[in-house]
Amino acid sequence: MSRHAPLNGPGIRPWAVVKLGGSVLTRKRGIEALRPKILARLAAEIARASGRPLIVLHGAGSFGHPGARRFGLAGPPDPRTDRLRGAAIVGTEVRRLHLAVLRALVAAGANPVSVPMATHTLQREGRPVEMDLKPFTTALDRGAIPVGFGDVVPDEAWGFSILSADTLAVALATELRPERVLFVSDVPGLIAPARSGPPRIYPELSDATLLHLRPGASGIDVTGGIAGKITAMQAIARAGIDAGLISGLSDGRLARALAGERVYGSWWSAGSR
Numbered sequence: 001m002s003r004h005a006p007l008n009g010p011g012i013r014p015w016a017v018v019k020l021g022g023s024v025l026t027r028k029r030g031i032e033a034l035r036p037k038i039l040a041r042l043a044a045e046i047a048r049a050s051g052r053p054l055i056v057l058h059g060a061g062s063f064g065h066p067g068a069r070r071f072g073l074a075g076p077p078d079p080r081t082d083r084l085r086g087a088a089i090v091g092t093e094v095r096r097l098h099l100a101v102l103r104a105l106v107a108a109g110a111n112p113v114s115v116p117m118a119t120h121t122l123q124r125e126g127r128p129v130e131m132d133l134k135p136f137t138t139a140l141d142r143g144a145i146p147v148g149f150g151d152v153v154p155d156e157a158w159g160f161s162i163l164s165a166d167t168l169a170v171a172l173a174t175e176l177r178p179e180r181v182l183f184v185s186d187v188p189g190l191i192a193p194a195r196s197g198p199p200r201i202y203p204e205l206s207d208a209t210l211l212h213l214r215p216g217a218s219g220i221d222v223t224g225g226i227a228g229k230i231t232a233m234q235a236i237a238r239a240g241i242d243a244g245l246i247s248g249l250s251d252g253r254l255a256r257a258l259a260g261e262r263v264y265g266s267w268w269s270a271g272s273r
C-alpha cells in the first residue's frame with residue numbers, strides 16, 4: 001500500500017487487533033449462514049477484555065465470499081458480469097453480518113463503533129493505495145471498540161474490488177502497533193501435513209513454514225483462505241508485532257489470549273523470519 005493518511009497525535013494505542021474469521025462466525029459452505037452461539041460467546045469474551053483498548057475486525061464468510069466469487073469481484077472486470085450490481089449485493093450482505101457482530105457485542109456489554117472501510121479506502125487492481133485509519137483511533141480515543149470488516153471498496157482501475165479484513169489487520173498493525181494481532185478461526189492453528197495420526201499444528205511459524213502450505217478446502221474464499229492469513233501474519237511479525245492464529249471454537253481461548261496468555265495456536269513471533 002502506498003499511502004496512509006497521517007494519524008495525528010499519540011492517541012490510544014490498541015492492545016490487540018482481533019480478527020474474527022468468517023470461518024468461525026459463519027458456516028462457510030452455506031449461504032449467509034451465521035453461527036449465532038459462537039458469535040455470542042466470542043462477543044462475550046471480547047466484552048470481558050474491554051478494559052484493554054481493542055480493535056475488532058471480521059471477515060465476510062458465507063455472507064461475502066460466494067457473491068464475490070459469483071461477480072468476480074476479487075479479480076479484474078469481466079464484461080459478462082455486472083460488477084456494479086455485484087458490489088451493491090455483496091456490500092449489502094456483508095453489512096448484514098456486520099450488524100449481527102455489532103449487535104452481539106452490544107448485547108455482551110461492549111461498546112462497538114462501526115468503521116466501514118469502503119468510505120475510507122481506495123484500491124487499484126485489488127490492492128489498497130489509500131487507506132484512512134483515523135476512524136479507528138478516533139473511536140479508540142473515546143473508549144469505544146472500533147469494528148471494521150472485509151468489504152467491497154472503490155477501485156480506481158476495476159470500479160470496485162475486495163478488501164480483506166486480513167489486509168486491514170496488516171495496515172492497522174503496522175500503523176498503530178498493538179501488542180498482538182489475533183486471527184480467530186475455525187482451526188486450532190496452522191495444521192501440519194501428516195499422513196497418519198492425530199492432527200498436529202505448528203506452534204511457531206516462520207518463513208520455512210510457508211513452504212509446507214497447501215491450498216485449503218473449506219468452502220469458498222476469494223481472499224486466500226488460510227494461506228492469505230499466514231502471509232498477513234508474516235507481514236505483521238516483520239513489522240515487529242506478535243501474530244497468533246487461534247481457535248474460536250474453543251471456549252475461553254480468545255479471552256485468555258486477550259488477557260495476555262500465549263494460548264494454544266500457531267504464533268508468528270515479532271521480528272522472527
Ligand code: IP8
Nearest residue numbers: 059060064150164165223
Ligand atoms: O473474509 C472478504 O473479507 P475477508 C470481504 O476478511 C468480501 O477476507 C466482501 C468477500
